[in-house]
Amino acid sequence: MxxxxxxxxxxxxxxxxxxxxxxxxxxxxxxxxxxxxxxxxxxxxxxxxxxxxxxxxxxxxxxxxxxxxxxxxxxxxxxxxxxxxxxxxxxxxxxxxxxxxxxxxxxxxxxxxxxxxxxxxxxxxxxxxxxxxxxxxxxxxxxxxxxxxxxxxxxxxxxxxxxxxxxxxxxxxxxxxxxxxxxxxxxxxxxxxxxxxxxxxxxxxxxxxxxxxxxxxxxxxxxxxxxxxSSLATRVVELESDRGVVVDTAAADLRRIERDLHDGAQARLVALAMDLGLAKEKLNEDPEAAARMVDEAHGEVKTALQELRDLARGIHPAVLTDRGLDAALSAVASRCTVPVAVDVDLASRPAPAIEGIAYFTVSELLQNVSKHARARRATVDVWRSEDRLMLQVTDDGTGGADLSAGSGLAGLAERLDAVDGILALDSPSGGPTTVTAELPWRG
Structure with a gap:
């Protein structure tokens, strides 16, 4: 580029x-x-x-x-x-x-x-x-x-x-x-x-x-x-590259949603339909067995509904739309495997698109903390600096994280770059790890 x-x-x-x-x-x-x-x-x-x-x-x-x-x-x-x-x-x-x-x-x-x-x-x-x-x-x-x-x-x-x-x-x-x-x-x-x-x-x-x-x-x-x-030509090339990143990211998200539907809720609903069909056939011959099958199918319905809710939350959580970053990030932090302190200092809300990117950025960083950091605790800080939205996730884990190409952090940095954002990493061996993200406000 x-x-x-x-x-x-x-x-x-x-x-x-x-x-x-x-x-x-x-x-x-x-x-x-x-x-x-x-x-x-x-x-x-x-x-x-x-x-x-x-x-x-x-x-x-x-x-x-x-x-x-x-x-x-x-x-x-x-x-x-x-x-x-x-x-x-x-x-x-x-x-x-x-x-x-x-x-x-x-x-x-x-x-x-x-x-x-x-x-x-x-x-x-x-x-x-x-x-x-x-x-x-x-x-x-x-x-x-x-x-x-x-x-x-x-x-x-x-x-x-x-x-x-x-x-x-x-x-x-x-x-x-x-x-x-x-x-x-x-x-x-x-x-x-x-x-x-x-x-x-x-x-x-x-x-x-x-x-x-x-x-x-x-x-x-x-x-x-x-x-x-020229600066204009350079900017055009950057925008073309960023557009490619956005398109690739959207395509990857669509493939993920399709895979989750196919392997999760869709497969469960197909099995549910088969179980209900068998229960219908046994309804007259063995009402008690049919009742047990219907009861099991009811449990499958609840599981399928939960998977669909999780999938919808992964696309765009309702709590983010209704209550903003503070509540949404607190919900994400509650699902982390280590205690997370969340501090959101925002007098107003940024643009919805930026708010969504900030949510998924923190969500992915906390997933990294759960899977790789071996930390005892973590913190999430969100604040506004002039026309920029600042995010910082810190953990006391083993450190050694790398922004090199091919890692999840590299993909996250590309996503932020597509909207003129910046991702900075400070992760010495032995920890702690601090990841700072900067996004345009665009409120």
Whole structure:
């Protein structure tokens, strides 16, 4: 599923513990060198990108008085999209930045003119053109600043290693720090001065590493904002995915209801009909046996009615509709195998659909407590935080719950995500386990 660009989520680096402080470690880290290489490559690539974009767009705009201008504009925008693909690939390899590919061009029909129209109507194409124009002056600036500080810092830091070249080849003792017309000269040639120069170079090198990261961060923002999918397209993809989850969930619920009816109440009613048929046949021959069979059938009817009530409660409990979450969750808690304290602090009721999702969320979490937690007690807290409905289920069990794919909690998280909800799990080994759910209020 496509997602919005968030630098703090997509920018992935090694987070292992290190003995050296970050300030000393940064100049030697692979991240710094990759980002420096990215900035150095940006200038020649951006020159080509900028030149192509300006030439083709200017040519297309100039030819708009003729029919040729439109396909030339489309070709220029298509070329910008191709350059954008190159930039995303370069960002993935050097910046470790994952940006989803934007939505492709989708012409309504086959044919050149349909493709031309789709390219020109695509906002993604024009954002790629904007990137080509805006990134060029930035690439010049970033290249100049990064290269200047990089060369200066390492040159000064390594000065003790190459200071000998001045007397050997330039007939001077070292770097000339000062000179005037009277012949007064000041060179960095003593051991103390060479050491101070190297120390100053170390400071510049360490500062340059963070400067490079700052410059690269601007590139991340530009790539994520202009070369990735638009927020509208991302939202459409999310809604399509959420719709699929809702449809799959509804289909699974229908299959569960059908299975429960077939294996439970329906099978019991079929057996009941057969028993009543036998009782009818024995009514005249053996009234006492028929009476016993009718009495047994009466018990079966009660059992079938209870199964139907349980099934109806699983679809949507009447107590939830009539009395709200407080009473409904108290009823669920009473069926849990461990004591559960329920605290519902709501001045009003959320939307019925959200209320139903909250009920079934807590119900499933308490089932997990009964089956897996090996807990002695649990708590359920429900409250409102601005426009969000908050649920929290805590137990003192053994912990170790996992949100990984394939678990019941993963399926519950998908259901919540389908309505813009969030499920958070805190379950260290040994417990306690706290599951927090957040749903939109929509009252």
């Amino acid at each position: 496509a997602t919005d660009f968030r630098p703090e989520q997509h920018d992935r680096y090694d987070t292992r513990d290190h003995s050296l402080p970050a300030a000393l470690r940064a100049p030697l880290e692979g991240r710094t060198w990759r980002e420096f290489g990215y900035l150095m490559l940006s200038l020649p690539i951006s020159i080509i990108f900028f030149t192509f974009a300006i030439v083709t767009i200017s040519l297309g705009a100039g030819l708009l008085v003729t029919f040729l201008g439109i396909p030339v504009l489309a070709a220029g925008l298509a070329g910008c999209r191709a350059f954008g693909a190159l930039e995303r690939t370069r960002a993935r390899s050097l910046l470790r930045l994952d940006v989803d590919n934007p939505e492709p061009v989708r012409p309504r029909t086959n044919g050149l003119m349909s493709w031309v129209g789709a390219v020109l109507k695509s906002g993604t194409s024009w954002r790629h053109l904007l990137y080509a124009v805006v990134h060029f002056p930035w690439a010049v600036t970033a290249f100049s600043v990064a290269l200047t500080f990089w060369v200066t810092g390492w040159s000064l830091l390594l000065y003790p290693l190459w200071q000998w070249t001045f007397p050997a080849y330039l007939d001077q003792p070292g770097i000339s720090l000062y000179g005037d017309s009277t012949g007064t000269q000041f060179y960095l040639d003593t051991s103390f001065e060479i050491g101070v120069t190297a120390a100053a170079g170390l400071v510049v090198v360490m500062a340059t590493a963070w400067l490079i990261r700052g410059l690269a961060y601007v590139d991340r923002l530009m790539i994520g904002g202009l070369l990735g999918p």
